[in-house]
Amino acid sequence: MDIWEQLYTAAKPLYHPEEVNAFIYAHNVVCALQSKSGAIYTGFCIEGLCGTLNLCAERVALLNMYTTSGETEVQRIIAFRDAAPTGMGGMPCGVCRETLMEFSANNAQTEIMVDYAQRKTVTLGEIFPNWWGSVKTGEVRGE
Ligand SMILES: [Zn+2]
Structure with a gap:
């Protein structure tokens, strides 16, 4: 089982779309990521009726990593709905x-x-070039 299958297998059971209550809908997109240390963290999307609460599966997995371990760097990430991504189906949104x-x-x-x-991947730097924060950090990576 390669690392991508490990990530897919970790996230898959989280896919079970449900209305938590009249305001919250969750589990309709799932994610697993591998941190720099090699640990795997998962997340699922959580959507609120008013819209401002909406959290994508990727950000929930990232926050799960950070709040659990304090790590901030992600080696790889996969997100999907009911099945593994094909084409560009797994692309993170702009906020993520x-x-x-x-x-x-x-x-x-x-x-x-x-x-x-x-097993086709892209890097975040490839799909999000010229990040504004590179000016602040003095670093331009992934280019
Ligand atoms: Zn997102």
């Missing part, structure tokens, strides 16, 4: 891209699963 970069500019090297069957 920004959050990953703000936790560490080194996350420009984070591998993002694009096509699970083909």
Whole structure:
């Protein structure tokens, strides 16, 4: 079982879309990531009726990593709905891209699963170039 299968297997059981109550809908997108230390963390999306609460699975997994371990760097990440991503199905949204970069500019090297069957990945730096924070940190990585 390669690391991507380990990540997929870790996230898959979290997929069971449900209305938590009249305001919260959750578990309809799931995610697993591998931190710099090699540990695996998972998350699932949590959506609130008013919209401002919405948390993507990627950010929940990232916050799970950070609150559990204090780590800020992510080696690789996979997100999907009912099945592993194909095509560009696993791409993180802009807020998640920004959050990953703000936790560490080194996350420009984070591998993002694009096509699970083909094991095709892209780096965060490739899909989120010229990050504004590079000016602040003095570092431009992943380019
Ligand atoms: Zn997102």
